[in-house]
Amino acid sequence: MKPLVTAKLDEFVAFVRGRLGDHWVVGAPLGLGKPNHLVNALYRAAKSDPSIRLELFTALSLNPPKPAQGLKQRFLGPFVERHFGGYPLLDYIADLDAGAVPENIVISEFYLRSGSRLGDRHIQRHYVSSNYTHVARDMAARGVNLLVQMVATRSDRPDDFSLSCNPDVTLDLLRLLPREHLMVAVQPNPDLPYMTGDAEVAADTFDIIVEDQAQRLFAVPHMPVSDTDYLIGLHASQLIRDGGTLQLGIGSLGDAVSFFTAMRHGDNPAYRKLLADSDADQRVGRELREEWGGEAPFEIGLYAASEMFTEGFLHLYRAGILRRRVYDHVGIQGLLNRRLIAERLRADTFDVLWREGMVPVCLTDSDLGWLADFGLLDPQVRCAAETLEFPDGGTVPNDLSQPEVRQALGRHAENRELKGGAVLHAAFFLGSQWMYDTLNALTDAEREEFRMTAVSRINQLYRGEALDRAQRLEARLVNSTMKMTLLGAAVSDQLRDGQVVSGVGGQYNFVAMAHALDRSRSLLMLRSFRGHGSEAVSNIVWEYPHATIPRHLRDLVVTEYGVADLRSANDEECIRRLICLADNRWQEALRTEAVAAGKLDPHWRVPAPYCENSPTWVRGVTAAWRARGQLSDYPFGSDFTPEEEQLTRALAWLQSHSRNWRARARLVFSAIASAGKASEESHVLLRRMGLERSSGPGDWLDRRLLLVAIRSTIQSGSNAQASDEP
Template identity: 40%
Template sequence: MAQADTFSTAEACVDAVLAKVGKRVVLGLPLAIGKANHFVNAIYARAERDPEISLTIFTALTLERPSASSELQRRFVQPLLDRLYSDYQDLAYNQARRKGLLPKNVEVCEFFMQPGSFLHSPSAQQSYVSANYTHVPRDLLDRGVNVVAQMVSPAPDDSGDFSLSSNPDLTLPLVALAQASDYPHITMVAEVNPQLPFLGGDARVGRKLFDFILEGDTFDCQIFPAPNPPVQLTEYALAFHIAGLIKDGGTLQIGIGALGDAICHVLRLRHGNNRDYREILQSLHGDGEHRLCKLPLELGVFENGLYGASEMVTEGFLHLRRAGVLKREVCGDASLQQLLNAGKVSDVVDEKLLIALREAGRVQCPLREEDTKFLQAMGIVDPSYSWRGHKFLDQNGELEECDLHSSGGRKKLLGACAGRKLPGTWLHGGFYLGSGAMYKALRELPAGEMAGINMTAIDFINELQQDRALKIAQRQHARFVNSAMMVTLNGAVISDGLENAQVVSGVGGQYNFVAMAHELPGARSIITLPSTRQSAGHIRSNLVWEYPHCTIPRHLRDIVVTEYGVADLRGKCDRDVIVALLCITDSRFQQELLEKAKSAHKVEGGYEIPAEFTNNTPERIRSVFQQGHRRQLLPYYPLGTDLTREEAQLAIGLKALKEEGRKIWELWPLLRRGRKVCKSQAPEYRDIHACLERMEFEYSDTFEHRLEAYLVAGSLLLNLDNDRLLGDVTDPTAAE
């Protein structure tokens, strides 16, 4: 391949791309933060001006800066835009799509949308592609993709290499699939951003991968931050139940959001504050006779640790690593990993390791050339040796026998590698997304720690088809944790859409992980959801009798967790599945759902829900966490936040206010409490007044603005527990 052309402006790069591929452009973009925003905006602007250009954009999870649809939201959002997103460039196609202004010659297809963001966008709903994450490279080729544009990070050395960093997930398998199928050349565009953390491993690629490169100060921009959301007690209750299913020495996959943060924090508690962890979990655990789940509660600390294999790498994994939880490392060879699993060898390079590999048939004696390459790649044989027939040429030009029979021969082969730790991976990921603090932590990771992270192709993470023996050896006791919107009583899972066929998000990798859990020995799929949701002031059950469609069919049912417990559904008959799910349903909805099951003859007419499961109420959950010092152990922001203290408090109050969703005259009790707070100068209201000042309500001179101030103050008064906030939020503006 010829030397890549380099440009300092996106417009010039667009000229070169169009000259190379013509006016029909099928543009593949990474999901989330890996998009080449400057290039994408330039080619979209060109297509807007030139109707002869046909532009199809195929992507997922298009991120955009927070927006405000009301004055109340504007007061909260505007300072965030100024501080966190000051030089982030929004994608123009997304704004046009939201407003229904996409030109006829432009189509935007997403296989996963920012959750809930495009429910009212006809263009987004009509162009949604329902696909498993791992099938996207195939779908891109079927669509005729001819351009890929990706943000990359420059190597810190003089190699000229780049890192796909946040997004090797689809790029690596797409390139491999295209090469394997003799697909026409795909034009590759790199947009170089030094602020993107440089990750090595599979994500490191040569400059020759790209046809065109965008470099310069214009592209040196902050990475899109996703501030950590506040964690409520419901998420913590879920997290404790989930943590009780995760075996020491196992494998962990989780997603982004409050629940993921809660799980990571509770796992830290289990390891570092085990007594409190045990007491809280056993207080929440009402299934004393293990009627719903036969798996024993996992209560111990992490002596062997966990290994992460997650399509999405979240900030919580870095916290687990620092806490000594994510410390189980895996190697890249099935035979060696099996020996490590069985305890036949340690992770220290010694003669015993060479003997074990020979006895397992992984290498021969004398060593073949392929044996030598393998052992040197694994850091076992001295890299200075060069294979010559049945002998080695050492660095002094002398020939040595490739002998594993004698101790002297083995010691010579080990050379400088003797006594070293085997290189290992503690986290495999497909893409990452998180807060500004997460990106900073990745940029500052010591080289030794960074070497343990391998961002790689999504088919490696989400499937067993390739390297099956290796993945089985690596993914011991795997727990794949995924969130759902609803679960039917027959065990079907709804995660991506509404009953009217509107898409909320997408399938993503959830089906992959559920299916893999049924194939992988010792693995379990854990579907999590709060038992209820609040909508327009009404409480609704998330466990339902039926639903028009599902994301995960009932024949793949496994483990379902709500804040009230764990239901193990694998291998159970329909009747037992239904009664298990009823036992983790909010008690306000149990009888209605039970009657539907009885009327359908799925449960016997005389069945009654056992007494220990009839007190599934929010009050019981709160009572567990209000005992002693437990609240202080469960902060709203366990992993920290990019928000200031006042913003962190407001995020809690405004979220609760949004969930109320009622007309203003129906919120009179809230208004009355809020008015009292606004009029009072009592010390206990000092934090609320600071929040109102952050929202600039101290200057409110209209009746409408005063009512809004009262609502915010009332919501903060009712929903904010400062015992859970103190010590967990720092002001990111303090150092400015």
């Protein structure tokens, strides 16, 4: 069955209106898979015709950054044009920015680009708080009748398509809704990586294919990793178990975990030296590391089961760490886990299968099929009457109760490799151009190891719990949060006044899963504070009016100052351990609040070395690493030129030193008072910013301010403290 329509973009809206009338409830993928041309066509039609009611349910709406005026515009303008030029902008984002979304249109998102919509009345009113696994259900409940998506194609298989970066919600929605209730429209993109597994679908999945539009992929620029983030990543990397399972969240913290995990495997002596430098035996704990992680290279390797396929996983794959294959057969996976069979099959394989009750006395065609699918038998083995025929013409009785028959089958299987293994299952991806190019360059055999699938398969255990438990051994579910209360609740998605920063996403699911899976742990990473100078505030607090993760699910917490094991801890133990992870500027206030609440012994004091927790301690630990060239701002490469990298440090310095009117006044005075010619290096940076010469008072001051920032950062070579909230 072919798709109903292959159309041009200018025919798309008329087709939708003919099928659905004037009420469109549109579901669109989060992030990369959003077909901007189709979404814009629907939005423009509704905007020009108030009789149309449009409801758009989506997440992670991506437009390139819009440069502000002044120094930021001078820096971002050329970069945005170079990096994002040709990317089709989403029209509704411009109207959201202007507060001009028409009354007949509602934009609902379930996950926002962090901090991007604070104060946006339309988005904040229509935000849908939903666990990622419930999004398809919630779309169906809100009456979604049109699904739009960008898809990947293969020239050698024109009737096959891949949901590529976003099978996440689409597969669940197709499973939930009868096809007569859901119209599916897609926009093919030859640049989108073609992913196999559950992501592959046939053309008759769709109702309309719009073929005449090309969409540049949204490539996320590599972001710098701060000294704080590096220390958090180093601590977390010690808690990953060889032979286990890894889930990682997005952002620089996830990059830091991947970076140090790769160093642990590829340069173990240097890694162990960093552990000693950071006082890891105290701040992470030797016993905790030995019980739940390790510091040695990976002999077995890791498997990834992650909501998001982050770029870090590709680096772990290339480093030879992401190599533990899992198989979608609970019996085979169980035998591998117990080491009764290996991926390279042995002569006793069929004896093991027989002893474990996985094969019957007489093999049927169905049995031969699954055995061939997993590489246990040659696909040419046939059942004939009461015998089994091998491709070379040999035969044996079809009676596996006879040891000699099992031995013959075992000899046939010996040295064959198991087939169908995957090193990663994930629900969506979004990353850099390097990531997309790398995925497109995979061989067919490599591509088969990266399986994109439904979010319900990844983020919970209810779609096949026995198999998930067999595959997800020693799972380490690593995510970030904004704040922790001293009693162990995590705040990850909104501020105290209800303003949504990002969303729940899959965090709750993964934290709960860590408690459900045997020998698995949740790691919540956070920077101990945010802000600078007098505006700095602790991210470890006594209480908060909202929690994303309730305190009864508390587990491992990681800051730049170490790791707190909160699982099975009583309240006083939890409080003590988290105060030890706080910056020393707030430790006494936190201690006092806990004592006043009757939750902490009033005689308890912060033990050494945690009373030293400070940015000075962080810089003292990491300075030598940077001096030795072991750390850089961009561990996985940069999309900026070397001059732009230096400018990002200078602009970050300016921002951190102008957070209130007093700081700004001091900075302006310093800039005005500064004298002397620009160095050759500074002159290059000024030229990149178009400030070689001043064309007016504003340019003159910007030039002076930038020179002060360049001089202050040109020797440091590191980024300012990162902020986890906008």
